[in-house]
Amino acid sequence: QVQLQQSGAELARPGASVKVSCKASGYTFSSYTMHWVKQRPGQGLEWIGYINPSSGYTNYNQKFKDKATLTADKSSSTAYMQLSSLTSEDSAVYYCARGYGYPAWFAYWGQGTLVTVSA
Amino acid sequence: DIQMTQSPSSLSASLGGKVTITCKASQDINKDIAWYQHKPGKGPRLLIHYTSTLQPGIPSRFSGSGSGRDYSFSISNLEPEDIATYYCLQYNNLYTFGGGTKLEIK
Numbered sequence: 001q002v003q004l005q006q007s008g009a010e011l012a013r014p015g016a017s018v019k020v021s022c023k024a025s026g027y028t029f030s031s032y033t034m035h036w037v038k039q040r041p042g043q044g045l046e047w048i049g050y051i052n053p054s055s056g057y058t059n060y061n062q063k064f065k066d067k068a069t070l071t072a073d074k075s076s077s078t079a080y081m082q083l084s085s086l087t088s089e090d091s092a093v094y095y096c097a098r099g100y101g102y103p104a105w106f107a108y109w110g111q112g113t114l115v116t117v118s119a
Numbered sequence: 120d121i122q123m124t125q126s127p128s129s130l131s132a133s134l135g136g137k138v139t140i141t142c143k144a145s146q147d148i149n150k151d152i153a154w155y156q157h158k159p160g161k162g163p164r165l166l167i168h169y170t171s172t173l174q175p176g177i178p179s180r181f182s183g184s185g186s187g188r189d190y191s192f193s194i195s196n197l198e199p200e201d202i203a204t205y206y207c208l209q210y211n212n213l214y215t216f217g218g219g220t221k222l223e224i225k
Contacts, residue, residue, distance in 0.1 A: 004162075035214070045163070045206055047214035061213070095162050101169075105153040105210045109162030
């Protein structure tokens, strides 16, 4: 069965960077886009962007284009999201979600990774 | 960018009852809307895609309808496990979530 296993909670200082991972299993990693979604405490869901693991093509929500960098390692079936120049506004739970269909919707989700930015 | 206006933001209903949530898009999204159930500490769960296509294993108590800019999602015969926040997602032109609807049981 499809599983997306995300890395553990992160505590980072303001101005630092953090890298969250999402290890996929149960399907051919390169065949589906991987998306990332942000949820701030008490807030709704916000799409960050996606990567096509086969080609490396990325597409970002303009709001996050200078904040998030998406990469993928086909050899380990793992997608990554790096967040840079962290501020308190980046404190949130981040989810990876696998696309399906065309246009793709989010069919499977990881369990979420809590990123806390604090001095 | 497409905006999704979801309402209500919260609602309370009785066990066995029925609730309906609506999402209005800022432009025609050609039925490219999905609905998710989200419980604390977990990733969202896909219930419906393409307006009304139920995911395998999702009870028929859940349903969706709509076209153009206007879409709705309903849960009938409410059960305790339905307590969650529900989101719509448009995927016609990039991706936009509705603001969410928190469902409580009376």
